[in-house]
Amino acid sequence: MSIVKLARPEIQTMKPYEAAIQIDDTVRLNANESPEISPIGNFRRPLNRYPEVRPRGLQSKLADRFGCAPQQLLVTRGSSEAIDLLIRTFCAAGQDNIVTPTPSFSMYWHYARIQAATVIEVPTFAENDFAIDIDAVLAACKPSSKLVFVCSPNNPTGTPLSKDDIIRLLEGRDGKSAVVVDEAYVEFGSEGSVIDLVDHFPNLLVLRTLSKALGFAGARCGAVAGPEGVIRLLNAVQSPYALATPVVECVEDALAAEQLALAEKAVEKIVSERERIMSAIESYAFVSKVWPSQANFFLARFRDADGVMQHCAKNNVLLRHFGGALSDCIRITVGSASDNDCLLRALDTLTES
Ligand SMILES: Cc1ncc(COP(=O)(O)O)c(C=O)c1O
Structure with missing residues (x-):
């Protein structure tokens, strides 16, 4: 059953912003642009012109890469923007909520708060390797739960969710939540994407980003894939001209076959470094637990997490420490071999102090 009807009613009937039409080789006096082309930058498209309202070429390329039809995908400013768009599209302020296992990516809370949507948290537990309990997630949902966010592999725990579990969640919330x-x-990770399920489950939306495996965090580019009707709503909510010309061109270049092959090699290196530093870190006496991870980071529990953070910072190595249930844990991003050696050298001196 389509979930378009779950969106805020005023968004369901909204039309996309009507931008000035853009046709090459015409005299363009319809968008209050400058006729002057700046010598700054070396782009294929002139920067005195607005970019396309939506970058159609890039949309097709990303759809191809991720495995869906172009009309099932919206290009966004990082997947962060997609989280924001989804919450604003589906949650009526002060009325609706989102559901998410915790701990998870803090941006779900951040954007929910901006939209005055509440967050129903479903705890996961360290003793259970932070596994997500699908029955508990389903039980926590209310009629006003418009969106269920599951991050797989999860940030900051590195825990993946199986395709079977995702299907159970989709079936359990069919017609009730995205x-x-x-x-x-x-x-x-080894679980693979569930984007192929978009054709079979009308309540599935998948977020992808170019910030991690492709190494383009600075370009701010991501995507949301899902049913065409929902993508149309998100398109109406997204700012016109959201993707700047330099970003579009840089990401188009990043999607060339030889660049993708390099990115794939980089992922292999990171995965092998992950295994190397996880086992090195496990061997320190002051580390009580390292959780398995399917991501480019992992979570470890330290006897004195504050002390480790300070010691590493003094040694020029920055790590991520969270509060609450994870106050004794540190999330470690897997860097280059030499970055990781810096971390291990810093931790070696902690053993000696
Ligand atoms: C789980 C998760 N989702 C989404 C994002 C957002 O990434 P971006 O906005 O760079 O695409 C991040 C960034 O750290 C993340 O950890």
Whole structure:
């Protein structure tokens, strides 16, 4: 059953912004642009002109890469923007909620708060390797739960969710909630994407990003894939001209076959480094647990997490420390071999102090 009817009623009837038409080789006096072309930058498209309202070429390329039809995908400013668009499209302020396992990616809370949507948290537990309990997620949902966010592999735990579990969640919330599967780190794991399920489950939305495996965090580019009707709504909500010309051109270049082959090699290196530093870190006496991870980071529990953070910072190595249930844990991003050696050298001196 289509989930378009779950969107805020005023969004369901909204039309996309009507931008000035853009036709090459015409005298363009319809968009209050400058006729002057700046010598700054070396782009294929002139920067005095607005970019396309939606970058259609890039949309096709990304759809191809991720495995869906172009009309099932919206290009966004990082997948962060997609989270924001989804919450604004589906949640009426002060009325609706999102459901998500915790701990998870803090942007779900951030954008929910901006939209005055509440967050129903479903705890996962360290003793259970932070496995997501699908029955508990389903039980936590209410009629006003418009979106269920599951991150797989999850940030900051590195835990993946199986395709079977995702299907159970989709079936359990059929016609009642959109299930948003955030695949920011999917390339580093073995579960693979569930984007192929978009054709079979009308309540599935999948988030992808170019910030992690492709190494283009600075370009701010991501995508949301899902049913055409929902993509149309998100398109109406997204700012016109959201993707700047330099970004579109840089990402088009990043999607060339030889660049993708390099990115694939980089992922292999990161995965092998992940295994190397995880086992090195496990061997320190002051580390009590390292959780398995399918991402480009992992979570470890330290006897004195604050002390480790300070010691590493003094040694020029920055790590990520969270509060609450994870206050004794640190999330470690897998860097280059030499970055990782810096971390291990810093930790070696902690053993000696
Ligand atoms: C789980 C998850 N989703 C989405 C994002 C957002 O990524 P971006 O906006 O760079 O695409 C991040 C970034 O760290 C993340 O960890």
